[in-house]
Amino acid sequence: MRPVILALVALSSFGLLALTGPNSSTTAPRAADESGSYAIDPVHSTVMFKVKHLDTSWFYGNFAEMSGTVDFDSADPSKCSMVMEVPAESINSGNDKLDQHLRSPDFFDVKQFPVLGFRSTKVEANGDGTYKVTGDFVMHGVTKSITVEVEHVGSSDSRMGKKVGFHTQFTIDRTDYGVSYGADGALGTDVELTISIEAGQN
Amino acid sequence: MEQAALVWGVLIPGLIVGVGTLLIPLPRTEDRHSSWRALLLAAGFGAGFVGLFGAPPMPSSTRTLAATDWMFWVVTLGGAALYFSDKNRTLALVSRLLLGSAMLAFVLRATIEYQWQGGEAVVWTAGLAGLGLAIGFSLNRLAACRDGASSHATLLVLLTGLALCAALTGSAKIGQLVGLICAGVGALWVVKLLRPSLYLSGGELTLIVVAGFGFGLCSYLYSDLPGPDACLIASAGFAPWLAELPVFRGRSARFRGGLRVVFALLLVGAAVARAAFAFETDPYDEYGC
Known part of the structure; x- marks a missing residue:
């Protein structure tokens, strides 16, 4: 008899949780019309990088700040555009001394090249x-045209306004951008960038 | 990788300047304006730069060069310009002033664009130009100095101190770039010991001052060379004037030469010690970069 009572108590508890839990009330509905102009939300967006250290392990870091705009048209991708700016000074590795070195002329040279940026020139639907x-990626004073695959993660329309989210991952050769310090083996030349954007409607 | 840094950063520039100086016969009476060693210093610097950092950076519509990249062109083309213009005194003077002005324009570009506002930029640029000229005039006293090898030693102390301070205060790259000039001057110093009739010329001194001052500014403005350290190193540039104070005038050339080296050594040593203590541990070792 005792196990049956316990099972009933457990079931009723789960039922109460299901009625009052967070899932039932805070999942924002997907926006019916996602098109519009959006401003990048720096708090919920991320720019991360990873690079090989001593050909031994992956070293991760990120940029703590970013800004920009996204013009999104779900019906006509050719009308989409995106501008993103990342202050080079906001680089963050979790180690103050390393950050200081990363900001120096050995790497990002932030006093001479204070901003990393991307400005799209062409957007095409890829399906799924x-x-x-395609756009101009600027880093360390060098501008290069790159093409990346961007995933439209989702959208929402809640009391926090209309939001859209995008995600991309691509690799650059840092020596193409004149950042060649340690390229003789201490640090890999290929840097993988992960950019996740949440943007709110203006 | 350390071996490559040693070979390209020290050995190659040193050999180009040293062997080149030994192979080219000295004129019977050395013209103090003769600048062919400026060409050797520029060649040594250029070879070392390419060996350490790859192909020389070219400015274009899609590439804004960093100050240290501009310095590649200032030093290599400057060495050639000083060599070809030294036959005519007016032309030599004009090319030296142009070289100094070009260096200031390229090195200060980003600071003027992002940091200094209007009048501030004018005051700073004029002040730094004045300081560069004053250091240039002071070090130019070393041209054709009959004081043994102390003229070369003074320059070597100055450049070594600057290279160490630059590397200790955050930028190994600037330290290595100064090291390239340092290796060339070190080779000249060794040749001077072997061949006492070798004197410093105005042309090579101009190149050394422009390169040293330019990289000093890069280190101060774009890296983390502290102001007091920069002032100590800049003050060491006035060592030649100190040795000419009336109180030392009756002394021998060798004594005054030694005085210059000691004065430079004290100031530069203080700057290096400050930099070393400020960055208690090796700034690169801690995180293995």
Whole structure:
């Protein structure tokens, strides 16, 4: 008899949780019309990088700040555009001394090249909610045209306003951008960038 | 990788300047304006730069060069310009002033664009130009100095101190770039010991001052060379003037030469010690970069 009572108590507890739990009330509904102009929300967006250290392990870091705009048109991708700026000074590795070195002329040279940026020039639909975005990527004073695959992660329309989210991952050769310190083996030349953007409607 | 840094950063520039100086016969009477060693210093610097950092950076519509990249062109083309213009005194003077002005324009570009506002930029640029000229005039006293090898030693102390301070205060790259000039001057010092009739010329001194001052500014403005350290190193540039104070005038050339080296050594040593203590541990070792 005792196990049956315990099972009933457990079931009723789960039932109460299901009625009052967070899932039932805070999941924002997907926006009916996602098109519009959005401003990048720096708090919920991320720019991460990873690079090989001593050809031994992956070293991760990120940029703590970013800003920019996204013009999104779900019906006509050619009308989409994106501008993103990342203050080089906001680089963060978790170690103050390393950050200081990363900001120096050996790496990002932030006093001479204070901003990393991306400005799209062409957007094409790729199917499955992904887009092929071509644009000018600027780092360390060097501008290069790159094409990346961007995933449209989702959208929402809640009391926090209308929001859209995108995610991309691509690799650059840092020596193409004149950042060649340690390229003789201490640090890899290929740097993988992960950019996740949440943008709120203006 | 340390071996490559040693070979390209020290050995190659040193050999280019040293062997080149030994192979080219000295004129019977050394013209103090003769600048062919400026060409050797520029060649040594250029070879070392390419060996350490790859192909020389070219400015274009899609590439804004960093000050240290501009310094590649200032030093290599400057060495050639000083060599070809030294036959005519007016032309030599004009090319030296142009070289100094070009260096200031390229090195200060980013600071003027992002940091200094209007009048501030004018005051700073004029002040730094004045300081560069004053250091240039002071070090130019070393041209054709009959004081043994102390003229070369003074320059070597100055450049070594600057290279160490730059590397200790955050930028190994600037330290290595100064090291390239340092290796060339070190080779000249060794040749001077072997061949006492070798004197410093105005042309090579101009190149050394422009390169040293330019990289000093890069280190101060774009890296983390502290102001007091920069002032100590800049003050060491006035060592030649100190040795000419009336109180030392009756002394021998060798005594005054030694005085210059000691004065430079004290100031530069203080700057290096400050930099070393400020960055208690090796700034690169701690995180293995």
